[in-house]
Amino acid sequence: MSEQEQNHTFNEWLVRYKALLFKVVRSYAWTAMDQDDLFQEVIIQIWRSVPGFRGQASPMTWIYRIALNTAIKWVNKERKHTQANQPLDQLPSILSEPDDQPDERLTWLYEEIYKLDEIDRSLCLLLLDGFSYKEMASILGISESHLGVKINRIKSQLVSKSKQQHYHGI
Template sequence: MKAKQQEFLNLIEKHKGILHKVSKMYMDNVEDQNDLVQEIVLQLWHSYDRFEGNSQFSTWMYRVSLNTALTYFKKEKKKSTHYTFLENIDRVDDHDPSEKETQLELFYIAVHQLNKVEKALIFLFLEGQSHKEIGRNLGITEVNARVKLNRTKDKLQTIIKTYGYEF
């Protein structure tokens, strides 16, 4: 039993970036992000026995993480504090970050205005997954993934432009 737990912990440590990226895409504040990471790890552990190794661990982890985030997001949506884009811009400017940090923060602020499926599409795209892999992870066709992703990228750009920013 100890070997299995250690193997699981090693895999989680190796791929912990996935946890943090998913949580940041779906939650506005650090406390909610940390809660979501804990929920994802719990779900990963509960389903670890069913991981058959037919795909890479990271691919399986993406799927479980996104499914958990989608479910968790529905439950926590009412509790979560959502800031408007402009309120967050003010917060970003107060810390005088570099241009790259500002752009990244604004990107995440804009992403929070997307629906849950659009967030998953953007996340998987940023992780370098192909349209085929995105479709497989979301249970849609490759063509549908391509169309939805293009629409989501356009929507994201429109949100950012609405507030006078362009990347």
């Protein structure tokens, strides 16, 4: 693959799947600075992976797998350096949210997803994006039956917490 082809594919994927990347990043990194760092890591990994894409999976599945794996590795690496990490909120964020008032239900949902372990977090994102059980199982490397059990458990937890917060519409 030529560098020009790699650039074209990368730019096309970035435009098409920006929202997906934002969801993954926002679910694994909470502060704006951490989101910027993780976003950069994900983008680098996607760039590096373009020549290896063989079309055996859809580009969306491929990018999701890269983003989730990168996010999980990033979280594990960041945990080791938590004491040294100080948020610098005054720096501009690459992933700035619109100036509109954020939906508090969506903010609550992201907070709850953030509290889940890495695999459950990944599972929530895949489920919210409409992946089939088969696709999710393939991406996460678990059986479809185990996946179903995990989904039911997560849904029950979120419904219970939403009732406590009075977010019945979630």
